Every structure is written in structure tokens, then in C-alpha cells.
Amino acid sequence: MTAGAGTGVDLPRLRELNSLTIVRALRDHPPSTVTELSQRTGLSRPAVDLIAQNLVAAGWASVIEPGSSSAVGRPARRYEFRSTAGHVLGVDVGVHKVLALLADLNGDVLQSHRVAVAADANPKERLAALDEAIRKCLAAAKQKPADLWAVTIGVTGPVDASGRTSLFTPIPGWQQVDLPSHLARRFSCPVIVENDCKLAALAERWKGAADDASDVIYLLAGMRIGAGLILDGVLRRGYGGAAGEIGALKQVRWLAAPSHLENCPGVPASVSPDDAAAWVFEAARQGDRHAKTAVTRYVKDLAVGAAALVLALDPQLVIYGGGFSRSADLVLDPLRAELQRLCLRVPEVRASTLGADSVALGAIRLALNELDDRLFSTTLSSPAAPSGA
Amino acid sequence: MTAGAGTGVDLPRLRELNSLTIVRALRDHPPSTVTELSQRTGLSRPAVDLIAQNLVAAGWASVIEPGSSSAVGRPARRYEFRSTAGHVLGVDVGVHKVLALLADLNGDVLQSHRVAVAADANPKERLAALDEAIRKCLAAAKQKPADLWAVTIGVTGPVDASGRTSLFTPIPGWQQVDLPSHLARRFSCPVIVENDCKLAALAERWKGAADDASDVIYLLAGMRIGAGLILDGVLRRGYGGAAGEIGALKQVRWLAAPSHLENCPGVPASVSPDDAAAWVFEAARQGDRHAKTAVTRYVKDLAVGAAALVLALDPQLVIYGGGFSRSADLVLDPLRAELQRLCLRVPEVRASTLGADSVALGAIRLALNELDDRLFSTTLSSPAAPSGA
DNA sequence: CTAATAACACTACGATCTTTACAAACCGGC
DNA sequence: GCCGGTTTGTAAAGATCGTAGTGTTATTAG
Numbered sequence A, B: 001m002t003a004g005a006g007t008g009v010d011l012p013r014l015r016e017l018n019s020l021t022i023v024r025a026l027r028d029h030p031p032s033t034v035t036e037l038s039q040r041t042g043l044s045r046p047a048v049d050l051i052a053q054n055l056v057a058a059g060w061a062s063v064i065e066p067g068s069s070s071a072v073g074r075p076a077r078r079y080e081f082r083s084t085a086g087h088v089l090g091v092d093v094g095v096h097k098v099l100a101l102l103a104d105l106n107g108d109v110l111q112s113h114r115v116a117v118a119a120d121a122n123p124k125e126r127l128a129a130l131d132e133a134i135r136k137c138l139a140a141a142k143q144k145p146a147d148l149w150a151v152t153i154g155v156t157g158p159v160d161a162s163g164r165t166s167l168f169t170p171i172p173g174w175q176q177v178d179l180p181s182h183l184a185r186r187f188s189c190p191v192i193v194e195n196d197c198k199l200a201a202l203a204e205r206w207k208g209a210a211d212d213a214s215d216v217i218y219l220l221a222g223m224r225i226g227a228g229l230i231l232d233g234v235l236r237r238g239y240g241g242a243a244g245e246i247g248a249l250k251q252v253r254w255l256a257a258p259s260h261l262e263n264c265p266g267v268p269a270s271v272s273p274d275d276a277a278a279w280v281f282e283a284a285r286q287g288d289r290h291a292k293t294a295v296t297r298y299v300k301d302l303a304v305g306a307a308a309l310v311l312a313l314d315p316q317l318v319i320y321g322g323g324f325s326r327s328a329d330l331v332l333d334p335l336r337a338e339l340q341r342l343c344l345r346v347p348e349v350r351a352s353t354l355g356a357d358s359v360a361l362g363a364i365r366l367a368l369n370e371l372d373d374r375l376f377s378t379t380l381s382s383p384a385a386p387s388g389a
Numbered sequence C: 001c002t003a004a005t006a007a008c009a010c011t012a013c014g015a016t017c018t019t020t021a022c023a024a025a026c027c028g029g030c
Numbered sequence D: 001g002c003c004g005g006t007t008t009g010t011a012a013a014g015a016t017c018g019t020a021g022t023g024t025t026a027t028t029a030g
Helices: A011-028 A034-041 A045-058 A123-140 A179-184 A196-207 A257-262 A273-286 A289-313 A323-342 A358-377 B011-028 B034-041 B045-058 B123-140 B179-184 B196-207 B257-262 B273-286 B289-313 B323-342 B358-377
Strands: A061-064 A078-081 A087-093 A097-104 A109-116 A148-155 A191-195 A216-221 A225-231 A234-236 A317-321 A348-351 B061-064 B078-081 B087-093 B097-104 B109-116 B148-155 B191-195 B216-221 B225-231 B234-236 B317-321 B348-351
Touching (some): A011 A045, A011 A078, A011 A358, A011 B011, A034 A045, A045 A061, A045 A078, A087 A196, A097 A123, A097 A358, A109 A123, A109 A358, A148 A179, A148 A196, A179 A191, A191 A196, A196 A317, A225 B289, A257 A273, A257 A289, A273 A323, A289 A323, A289 B289, A317 A323, B011 B034, B011 B045, B011 B078, B011 B358, B045 B061, B087 B123, B097 B123, B148 B196, B148 B358, B191 B358, B196 B317, B196 B358, B216 B323, B273 B289, B317 B323
Parallel strands (some): A087 A148, B087 B148, B216 B317, B317 B348
Antiparallel strands (some): A097 A109, A216 A225, A225 A234
């Protein structure tokens, strides 16, 4: 292949490029007339017309015949991206649950299924829950595994090039699990495994609190704290997939931070360790001294790592997400104050607007991104579920 | 303009795209025959031939008529990128010196001029030195300011969107200096001001120790420690231009690190503060106990910040550069050991291979990058010094 | 000097987009 | 109900570009 010099463009390729342009224009906007597409793309109306007809023939677009029009002039035929031409699956394999979402090519969620898992479940049980979540989600939408065009699974811990969490993961026994192999037997389409923080960051940038920013640090705050980095609008994985794992540094007190909440004096014995943090936040809201101190200490420790990331990357925006983001009302202001104290230039700080689905939503976004790269960078063939890798 | 949907391609644009492809192919390789270009770009020989002739007519390429050939067959005419069609200037405004480099469009340095400046010089004196360095460098190469296509100036401290080091800079009085305005009066071409660490990182990736990596953390180690980040092969500035300034965090001991060297017991009074570090490194090489301790402590502190960056970004490579990189023999191994201790996945650690010119070289690279963006993204007009911004 | 080789030069062809022109469909007003 | 105004759909002509194929030219090897 030609290396970095770029490749010459001949006429069939030109048509392909313009077809891609039209597809993108269709996808980014509601059903459009040929005239609108012509204006948006700069192509002439006859050219757009021809390409649109070809796209319909290939299955990428569908026609909406003109109904009753309100404007003057002849009513226009409208073209629309056929978002149902394919489907993608996004799955969140968490500590307590597995959540599977099925979406169309627009990224609209069509179906979801959640399976609870014990925190100390062994890998076999967890994989069974994963299979069940996927199976039931597809069944409810009357889809087969072969109908999927891309699948992404979110897991806890940094994901290496082979799709394994070999460096570290808090899920017991999960370090040895070879998820790509497990799933390759079930799907013919590409399967991506990715870190949960990174996926949540993607989701937040896609349709969450960061949809207007291109340089974002996303904090996934829970009993474990992680970070996902979006720079120049693109998710950064790092060379080995371990970007954002600054919590591993002792000077950054992310490992200790949640323990302030867990070990806060006054938590009733009846509250399980998993719910302790929520109890403490609520107590702090009620004015409990110990709880307020615990939250303050938690934020102070959280802020050190956040400041390190902010100083390293100088983002536009920091998103506070994850399970603890329900308590953002208590965290955001002191976090801002700490960042002000520690950083050169303080970014905006916002709470996540996506709920517990953020990781699975990010998985969908990543699957769609992969699809875009695969379909739209090379040739635009007829839409069909890919058989090979 | 059309928003994110991309723009349609018509036939004149097609020709432009292919011309750009040929220009890039010419630039990346030694003088090429039409056949070679045809193979590299995938375009047919007649097409390449026509485009090449147009490029020659426009001034982008020059012809080498066939001389004595060694191969069989008719000797081929060769085309070559006319690197002398334009020039760029890269300047390093350091604490002790101003260094100006003039380069052609290949990035080959044609001329350099260095002017010494006192560390405590006021902005007016420093600007005078800058003007002198530029003037003499251009004069020696028989070039006028109007012949330049792009200029980049490297300064110490994070550079904001307006080209000022408003947040922080160790150079006395420099925070108020409006370098872009100062230079806009002298040049009609675009002038970029950028942080020195970032430029040195660019240089190292261009023709230094990092020329084979795409995810690089560059450490500019001297009496002050800074960092430049290259992710996915692109320099990351951060939203406000302050990426890499992790030294501002107290838990990261970068501000204190060099003081171990400066305040090392046993440094003779005759050694100036600026030379103390070099003396300590040399003493450590000779086996001096105190010096060795100082170096150890220095590396320990340096490693904390480096580890924070490594954990945050998971790079392929860490480059140890800057004034202290002459002592890399003492630093690299203990630095690797510390990173091993602190990080999840340890990147490769290398010493800078570029000398004191790295910042100015990076300035040239950035000027050329800007030129590429400007010329090759839109239309490929005749080469000429740009008049407007 | 001849054959082989590889590059150059030219022509015919096909694909693509644009421009121009005209018919079709719909609205509003008389 | 009919007619002008407006916008869309469609067809034909013109222009540009890259490809394929053919012949010509320059050099080396024998």
C-alpha cells in the first residue's frame, strides 16, 4: 500500500467520496430534500439527485414521498438515512450488574436488558450473566447475533491491545478472562472491549454534559475512582490502553478517597458497605458533622488527582460522573474550590447528566465509531452485517 | 459554510486533491520519476505527468533532466520538491540566549544566529536581542522578512490563545509582553508563539529520539522542569495552552527537584548558581557522596511528576531532554527504576538526542505544520509569501 | 548495428460533475 | 375554474478529468 503520501483519487473514488458526503449529511440532519443536501454539500442538484437514488438502491437511504406541503412551490421528495439498516450492541459489565443496550445506526436505543450479578461472583457466573443479558436483549428486539454490525463491552480496569484487563481489575478472577475469544464465538462482527471510564466519557461527550466540549476529563467516581480522557474530541486510550489510571499513584490519594466515606463514624451497622457512601452523603446533607468532614476529606483527596489531570492536560471541562455523581450537589463546589487552589487555569466543572447507563451508552457510541471508521473510510458497499472480522 | 457534514468534491477540486497528493509524495521522497510517483500514488502515468508539469509551472516542483543513467531503458526525467520556494523561521527565546534558525520548506536549516542575553534582562532588552537575532539570521541568508511564510517563537511558560504567557513565566517582566503584536509589525506572514517544552517535544519527535513513536511525553529538565505531550502524533496544547504544566502541583515535587542539586553540600563558592547542577552531576560521576545523594533525590522528585504524566497518558515513550539531559547517563537508570515502582505500565525512557537547538528546531517544525495546514488543506495556489494573516 | 528495455507523447474513451433548459406539481389570487 | 409564481424533478449538452492503449524516443547489452 501507499504509505503516508496519500492516495490518488480517480473518478469512481470521487463518486464514493461524494456518496459518503451525502450519507453523512443525511445522518446529521432530519429528512432532507435534494435542494437542501445540495446546499449543504456544495454539490449540484442533479449530482445529489443521482447519488441519493443510488443510496436508496443500495439500502443506505429511504425515500419519503411528499405529503401535504405547507410551503409554496412543488412539494419535495425527502431522503432519510436508513438507521434501521443495521444494529449495534453496547454492554456494561459492572461489579453489580450487566446491562445490554441495543441501538440502531442513529444510536437510538431500541432495547435494554439488565441482569444483576453478585459483587463476588466468579468469572464463569459473570460471563453467564453477560450471555443472558445479550441473549434476552436481542430476543426482545427480535434480532439475531448475526444481525449486529458491531459490539462493544465495557469492563472495569485498563484494557490492553488483546482486549484483556491484564494489568488490573477489581472484579475477582477477571484478569484471566479472554472476553474477545468468548464473544468471537457468538458474533461474526467486530467485538471491542473497552474500559468503563473511557466509555462513560464517550457517552457524556456524545449526549451528556460534555456535548459542547472537545477537551474533557471525565471522572468516574464510585468506590473506585477512574478517569476517561477526551482530547480534541477523540477518546485517548494511551499506548497500552491505560490512560487515565492516575489513581495508581500513591501521592494522588484516589485509592484512599472513598474510604473516608466508607469508614465515616456513625454509619449504622445495618447499612451495607456498598451503601455506606450514599448514607454518608445523605447525612452530610442533613448536617451531620462527621459526615460533612468525611465528604470534605473525600473531595480533598479526589481533587489532588483531578488537579494532576487538569494540570497535565488543561481541559476545557471536568465531568463528575459515576455512582457518586448523584451527590454532585455536595461535591462540585468544594471540588471547584480545591481545583482553584491547586491548578493554574481552572476548567469548568459539571456533573454528569447521564445516569447509570452511561457506560453502556458509551459502548454504543464506540461501536458506532468503529462502524464509521470501517464503512466510511474505505468503500461504501451495500449495507449488510459483516461476516469476517 | 457547510458545517460538519463535509463538502462535496467537484472536478477542479479533484485535480487539486491529486496535485496535493503528488506534492506530498514529492516531499517525502528524493527526486522521483513519473513512473515512481504513479506507483506510489496509484494514479496513472499520464495523469501524474500532467500534474507534475503543472506543479513545475506553478513553482512547486523543479525538473532534473536525465543525466547519465545506469539502468537500462530510456533515462527518466526526475521531479523534485522545490524546497527553496519558501522559508520559515524558528526562534528560541530562552533565559540566557535567543537562537534564530532559518529553514527551507524541507525543514533543512540554512542559517542560524545566536544572541546571548542576561538572565535578568528586562523585556525591552530581550526583545532587542530577539530582533537582532532575527535580523542577522535573515541578513546572513540574504532573505527579507517578507520572504518568510511562517514564523514561530518559543518562550518559557504556558502560552494562551492570544500568544501571551499570561499565566506564568520565569522570565522577569515577560508576562506583560505581547509578542504577537511586536512581531506582527515586522512580518506579514503568520506568527505563532508557543511554549518551549512543547516545541522541544515536536523537535524530538521530528528528528530526535522519538521519531519512531506517536505517544510521547517529553521532559524539559533544567533549573525548571516542564513537559510537552505528543499524543497520536500530534502536539497537545490543552484548551488554554497549559497542558503539561503538572509541575505546578505541590504533591508533584518538580519545583523542589532541581534545588537538591543547587543546594548540594560541597559546591565550591566559585561555581555560579547556574552551573551548580552541572558541577554536582560531574561530582556524582566522580563518586562524591553528597553529589550522588543529591542526584538520587533529584531523580526521585522528578519521577513523581513523570509518573503522574505516565499514568495519566500511558505513553509509548518518555524523553529526558533539556539542559540536564547532558547528564542523562546518571538519570535514566534510576528514573526507569522509579517509574517501575510507581507506574502500572512502564514506557520506554530515552535521552534526548537533540542538543540545545531543540526548541528552535521545534519552532521550525511547528511553522512548517502551520504551513501544511494552510496550504494543503484548502487550495494549492502558486507558492508565494502570504501577505495577509 | 540490432534487440531489448523503459520512459515519453499522443489519442480515444468513459466517468463524473455542472450548467442550462424545460416539464411537473403545488399555492394563491382573480 | 383558471392563471401566474415558485419550487422540484428530469433530461440534454458541455466541460473536466483520469484511464487505457498505441506509437515514439533514448539508452544499454550483446
